[in-house]
Amino acid sequence: MTQPILVLNGPNLNLLGQRQPEIYGRETLADVEAALARLAAELGLAVLCRQSNHEGELVDWIQEARRTAAGIVINPGAYSHTSVAILDALNAFEGPVLEVHISNIHKRETFRHHSFVSARADGVIAGFGTEGYLFALRRMAGLVA
Numbered sequence: 001m002t003q004p005i006l007v008l009n010g011p012n013l014n015l016l017g018q019r020q021p022e023i024y025g026r027e028t029l030a031d032v033e034a035a036l037a038r039l040a041a042e043l044g045l046a047v048l049c050r051q052s053n054h055e056g057e058l059v060d061w062i063q064e065a066r067r068t069a070a071g072i073v074i075n076p077g078a079y080s081h082t083s084v085a086i087l088d089a090l091n092a093f094e095g096p097v098l099e100v101h102i103s104n105i106h107k108r109e110t111f112r113h114h115s116f117v118s119a120r121a122d123g124v125i126a127g128f129g130t131e132g133y134l135f136a137l138r139r140m141a142g143l144v145a
């Protein structure tokens with residue numbers, strides 16, 4: 001595979017392992033990225049992991065991915081529920097898109113039940129903790145094969 005899978009994380013995911021561990025667990029984002037790199041090597045894939053608290057930066061990376069990535073795994077964090085801009089950028093991306101949520105957003109506050117990103121995602125994984133990223137990468141391997 002010449003093009004990597006872009007793994008995008010939205011706001012506050014840089015605090016993974018510290019912020020509300022009863023909801024999001026104790027693994028850090030660095031732990032997740034290391035696990036993704038190990039699995040990617042097993043699957044014959046490359047991953048490029050990025051995180052931003054800024055909506056525009058995520059949009060820029062998605063637009064850039066149109067030329068540089070085979071697929072996108074995205075945990076948009078709170079932008080899931082608010083960002084038409086991220087949805088529009090994903091709609092311009094021609095490869096597969098998988099949406100990941102560490103918690104089960106459907107068991108949480110009502111405002112979290114709707115995700116704009118889901119309208120574009122080829123699949124949604126929610127409620128499996130950080131293992132959801134690995135599920136998504138395994139599925140992505142099949143989608144880009």
